[in-house]
Amino acid sequence: QLVGLEQTADAVSLFEFAFQRRTALVVGNERLGLTEEELRLVDDVVEIPVYGLPYSYNVATATAMALYEYCRQFRSG
Secondary structure, three states, rough: EEEEEOOOOOOOOOOOOOOOOOOEEOEEEEEEEEEEHHHHOEEEEOOOOOOOOOOOOOOHHHHEEEEEEEEOOOOOO
């Protein structure tokens, strides 16, 4: 499963999304994000809800948050 991390009109909240075990997270450029072509290639798009300013997290922080959520869903024990 290819999952894009991007703010789009049809993106699902990261905290409501159910990852598949075999997932590749696709992240974009710090300023430009994922291109339209890249978005067409992914299976799903997730976004991190942001409350207040700025309207998004930097790519390193957002990636860490998404990877944490993936690991949380598949934690053992």
